[in-house]
Amino acid sequence: MKKVINVVAAIIENKQNEILCALRSPQMSLPNRWEFPGGKVEKGEDIFSALKREILEELDCQIKATELFHENTHEYDRFIITLICIKANIIEGTPTASEHSKLVWLKRENLDSLKWAPADIPAVTTLINE
Numbered sequence: 001m002k003k004v005i006n007v008v009a010a011i012i013e014n015k016q017n018e019i020l021c022a023l024r025s026p027q028m029s030l031p032n033r034w035e036f037p038g039g040k041v042e043k044g045e046d047i048f049s050a051l052k053r054e055i056l057e058e059l060d061c062q063i064k065a066t067e068l069f070h071e072n073t074h075e076y077d078r079f080i081i082t083l084i085c086i087k088a089n090i091i092e093g094t095p096t097a098s099e100h101s102k103l104v105w106l107k108r109e110n111l112d113s114l115k116w117a118p119a120d121i122p123a124v125t126t127l128i129n130e
C-alpha cells in the first residue's frame with residue numbers, strides 16, 4: 001500500500017499582491033517543479049507549527065499563518081500526498097533559498113506560467129480564480 005504523507009505549504013503574499021513560488025532543485029524529489037514552500041508534518045506536530053518550522057528551515061524567515069486555504073489529496077507513483085496549503089505573512093526576515101533552486105514572486109494571473117508539482121494544481125487554480 002502506498003504511504004500517505006501530510007505536507008503543509010505556505011501561500012505567502014506580499015504587499016504587491018504577489019505570491020512566493022519556489023523551484024525544487026534537481027537534487028530534490030519532484031525535481032525542477034514549482035511548489036509552495038513547506039514540507040512534511042512530523043509526528044505529534046500541528047500543521048501551523050510544522051509550517052513555521054519548515055519556512056524557517058527552508059527560507060530563513062518567520063511567518064504568521066493567517067488562514068487554512070486549501071486541502072487536497074494527490075496520488076503520485078510512489079506515495080499519496082495530502083497537501084495542506086495555508087496562507088501566511090512574513091513577520092521577520094526576507095525569504096532566502098537554501099534548498100530550492102530559485103524563489104520568485106508572481107501575481108496570481110501569472111501563476112499558471114510555471115510547471116507546478118502535480119499536487120499543487122488544484123490550489124493554484126483556486127488562487128488564480130480567487
Ligand SMILES: Nc1nc2c([nH]c(=O)n2[C@H]2C[C@H](O)[C@@H](COP(=O)(O)OP(=O)(O)OP(=O)(O)O)O2)c(=O)[nH]1
Pocket residue numbers: 007008009029030034035036037038039040041081083117118119120
Ligand atoms: N513542500 C512542498 N512539497 C510538495 C508540494 N507539492 C508536492 O507535491 N510536494 C511534495 C514534494 C515532496 O515529495 C513532498 C514534501 O517533501 P519535502 O521534501 O519538501 O519535505 P521535507 O522538507 O519535510 O522533506 P525531508 O527533509 O523529510 O525529506 O511533497 C508543495 O507545494 N510544497
